[in-house]
Amino acid sequence: MTVESTAARKPRRSSKRTSAAKTPQTSEPQLVQLLTPEGERVEHPDFEIDLSPDELRGLYRDMVLTRRFDAEATALQRQGELGLWASLLGQEAAQIGSGRALRDDDYVFPTYREHGVAWCRGVDPTNLLGMFRGVNHGGWDPTTNNFHLYTIVIGSQTLHATGYAMGVAKDGADSAVVAYFGDGASSQGDVAEAFTFSAVYNAPVVFFCQNNQWAISEPTEKQMRVPLYQRAQGFGFPGVRVDGNDVLACLAVTRSALERARRGEGPTLVEAFTYRMGAHTTSDDPTKYRADEERAAWEAKDPILRLRTYLEKQDLADAAFFAALEEESETLGKRVREAVRAMPDPDRMAIFDHTYADGNPLVDEERAQFAAYQASFAEEGN
Amino acid sequence: MAAQKLSIAKALNESLRKALETDPKVLIMGEDVGKLGGVFRITDGLQKDFGEDRVIDTPLAESGIVGTAIGLALRGYRPIVEIQFDGFVFPAYDQIVTQLAKMHARALGKIKMPVVIRIPYGGGIGAVEHHSESPEALFAHVAGLKVVSPSNASDAYWMMQQAVQSDDPIIFFEPKRRYWDKGDLDTESIPLPLHKAVVARAGSDLTLAAYGPMVKVCLEAAAAAQEEGKSVEVLDLRSMSPIDFDAVQTSVEKTGRLVVVHEAPVFYGSGAEIAARITERCFYHLEAPVLRVGGYHAPYPPARLEDEYLPGLDRVLDAVDRSLAY
Ligand SMILES: Cc1ncc(C[n+]2csc(CCOP(=O)(O)OP(=O)(O)O)c2C)c(N)n1
Numbered sequence: 019m020t021v022e023s024t025a026a027r028k029p030r031r032s033s034k035r036t037s038a039a040k041t042p043q044t045s046e047p048q049l050v051q052l053l054t055p056e057g058e059r060v061e062h063p064d065f066e067i068d069l070s071p072d073e074l075r076g077l078y079r080d081m082v083l084t085r086r087f088d089a090e091a092t093a094l095q096r097q098g099e100l101g102l103w104a105s106l107l108g109q110e111a112a113q114i115g116s117g118r119a120l121r122d123d124d125y126v127f128p129t130y131r132e133h134g135v136a137w138c139r140g141v142d143p144t145n146l147l148g149m150f151r152g153v154n155h156g157g158w159d160p161t162t163n164n165f166h167l168y169t170i171v172i173g174s175q176t177l178h179a180t181g182y183a184m185g186v187a188k189d190g191a192d193s194a195v196v197a198y199f200g201d202g203a204s205s206q207g208d209v210a211e212a213f214t215f216s217a218v219y220n221a222p223v224v225f226f227c228q229n230n231q232w233a234i235s236e237p238t239e240k241q242m243r244v245p246l247y248q249r250a251q252g253f254g255f256p257g258v259r260v261d262g263n264d265v266l267a268c269l270a271v272t273r274s275a276l277e278r279a280r281r282g283e284g285p286t287l288v289e290a291f292t293y294r295m296g297a298h299t300t301s302d303d304p305t306k307y308r309a310d311e312e313r314a315a316w317e318a319k320d321p322i323l324r325l326r327t328y329l330e331k332q333d334l335a336d337a338a339f340f341a342a343l344e345e346e347s348e349t350l351g352k353r354v355r356e357a358v359r360a361m362p363d364p365d366r367m368a369i370f371d372h373t374y375a376d377g378n379p380l381v382d383e384e385r386a387q388f389a390a391y392q393a394s395f396a397e398e399g400n
Numbered sequence: 401m402a403a404q405k406l407s408i409a410k411a412l413n414e415s416l417r418k419a420l421e422t423d424p425k426v427l428i429m430g431e432d433v434g435k436l437g438g439v440f441r442i443t444d445g446l447q448k449d450f451g452e453d454r455v456i457d458t459p460l461a462e463s464g465i466v467g468t469a470i471g472l473a474l475r476g477y478r479p480i481v482e483i484q485f486d487g488f489v490f491p492a493y494d495q496i497v498t499q500l501a502k503m504h505a506r507a508l509g510k511i512k513m514p515v516v517i518r519i520p521y522g523g524g525i526g527a528v529e530h531h532s533e534s535p536e537a538l539f540a541h542v543a544g545l546k547v548v549s550p551s552n553a554s555d556a557y558w559m560m561q562q563a564v565q566s567d568d569p570i571i572f573f574e575p576k577r578r579y580w581d582k583g584d585l586d587t588e589s590i591p592l593p594l595h596k597a598v599v600a601r602a603g604s605d606l607t608l609a610a611y612g613p614m615v616k617v618c619l620e621a622a623a624a625a626q627e628e629g630k631s632v633e634v635l636d637l638r639s640m641s642p643i644d645f646d647a648v649q650t651s652v653e654k655t656g657r658l659v660v661v662h663e664a665p666v667f668y669g670s671g672a673e674i675a676a677r678i679t680e681r682c683f684y685h686l687e688a689p690v691l692r693v694g695g696y697h698a699p700y701p702p703a704r705l706e707d708e709y710l711p712g713l714d715r716v717l718d719a720v721d722r723s724l725a726y
Contacts, residue, residue: 236457241459301439
């Protein structure tokens with residue numbers, strides 16, 4: 019029997035069988051956890067952490083202020099002050115835990131949702147709002163805080179991070195690089211190429227995926243059939259899944275991955291298993307595709323509440339601390355609100371600024387024409 | 401269903417529904433096209449009615465979407481692919497340019513590539529970076545691809561029907577800021593051929609040629625010019641590759657003046673191609689050089705500046721005046 023005839027006689031598989039079923043593996047995570055949803059401290063053999071009360075309170079403060087900032091931005095969008103907002107609600111622990119693991123000389127490549135990481139890097143939160151208000155495409159100098167501009171094209175930045183890390187290694191420096199991306203992004207070719215390059219060149223990069231279960235309307239089953247962290251193995255570097263709502267575990271796991279990178283042992287994939295509690299962005303309507311009960315189940319794992327429970331149970335923070343933090347949150351909210359409202363529209367000539375570093379006669383010509391055209395209105399007005 | 405008033409978005413939705421109903425080989429593929437119905441709801445309700453095997457939520461991977469659509473087409477399917485926004489087509493650009501466009505020629509005509517790639521394009525909706533671009537010239541420049549853009553509900557419906565039936569790959573640019581504009585749709589009328597231009601408004605002093613989102617602006621400009629006693633003809637090109645140069649020529653021979661308007665940057669844009677061809681064809685009829693109005697040689701600006709960047713009524717009228725002043 020020839021190969022062709024076998025193929026021809028092979029029974030057709032019914033389309034039912036080929037269509038995707040829910041993959042149990044992705045919903046039963048093997049998580050690194052150091053703080054349970056009930057606020058109990060637990061140990062993990064590979065990842066231990068010992069934090070001072072001050073440090074613990076610091077993490078709590080970071081998460082609370084980040085959430086407050088995020089809520090303010092969402093409100094500002096609703097009030098028409100921002101064109102769009104991508105909320106991080108629910109992802110505070112993943113971002114603060116990983117962000118606080120960084121050293122100043124490490125370099126971060128974010129997506130468009132890493133407001134908490136930006137906070138840890140010392141980027142003024144009001145700087146993050148310019149692009150969502152529509153006055154700029156970035157709004158901060160990436161080299162000041164080693165925090166790159168937000169990247170909207172999904173997955174692109176993972177390659178930039180890898181290249182940057184290759185440069186770090188060439189320079190003989192011992193800093194590391196972190197690339198943030200989402201579960202949806204893991205489907206992009208760029209991300210696979212970043213994994214390949216980083217492995218081949220042993221680049222000191224940590225791939226930090228916030229698996230928030232959704233890529234707009236698509237659940238993770240539409241992106242992958244094996245748990246994401248396991249993918250790293252096929253590329254030749256370790257992958258670890260961490261409870262993304264556990265700030266201590268996120269800190270410990272990221273720290274360990276960064277140390278590995280610094281030691282010259284190459285990349286690590288960290289999958290922070292977490293949840294996007296709100297809409298994908300303010301333009302999105304999750305009621306079209308997501309069950310309310312799912313969110314409710316994740317609310318019980320809220321990263322902020324769980325640390326608060328721990329702090330209270332252990333007598334690590336008193337009422338005065340929480341009250342002061344509440345006040346600080348309000349001040350931050352007010353500052354952000356005022357800063358956004360006061361944010362001027364850019365000068366129209368800015369359209370032509372920075373198209374080229376070395377200039378270009380075509381841009382100069384168009385700039386001059388544009389200026390003359392604008393001036394003609396002023397003359398008419400007289 | 402005969403004559404009715406529909407938005408462009410709804411007309412596209414109806415057209416896709418009809419395509420799925422008519423031909424079991426038609427598939428819809430893309431990010432969020434299923435339950436959500438696409439971020440612009442163009443595929444709303446289609447997965448519910450035709451199932452996950454025909455309206456396919458794909459992984460978040462544009463190269464994958466187009467690459468697999470090519471394979472499905474090789475296997476006899478007719479995929480209609482949605483790219484979520486203009487700026488996100490580039491991960492798929494390699495597949496589109498190096499593979500999709502050339503497959504028919506490389507196979508000496510033995511295989512066909514009936515793939516439609518739908519791209520919501522253009523600005524004017526106050527979006528963030530990569531959500532407002534007009535990359536049509538990048539596709540029109542590639543032999544093997546056809547590039548079209550409807551400007552109204554009727555064309556949206558009929559041009560989609562024709563694109564799906566075409567055996568060539570069609571890049572179907574949807575003017576996203578016009579999605580909610582309503583117009584008449586007669587689903588029983590006989591449609592114009594896909595690549596024919598149409599006179600959207602007749603006039604005798606000057607021709608404005610546009611497509612997609614800019615047709616509306618040009619019609620408004622022509623109406624405003626009328627009040628000043630100028631008779632402006634508006635041509636809706638509908639297709640950027642091929643371009644119906646005969647229609648442009650006929651109009652320019654009548655009016656003697658041509659202004660091409662598009663959102664995309666003027667430099668190396670479709671206006672450049674039209675200006676060159678028409679100058680060659682109508683040299684002795686032209687009373688003025690062909691002028692172009694479009695975007696600048698600068699990245700698409702942040703939303704608060706897009707009104708300055710996009711050609712509006714004033715800039716079109718200014719070009720009309722400049723042309724008439726020759
Ligand atoms: C290349 C590309 N395709 C499509 C989009 C549109 N888009 C923006 S965010 C998004 C979903 C991203 O999901 P994920 O990577 O899981 O990150 P999340 O937003 O959930 O954090 C999509 C499809 C895009 N920005 N870039």
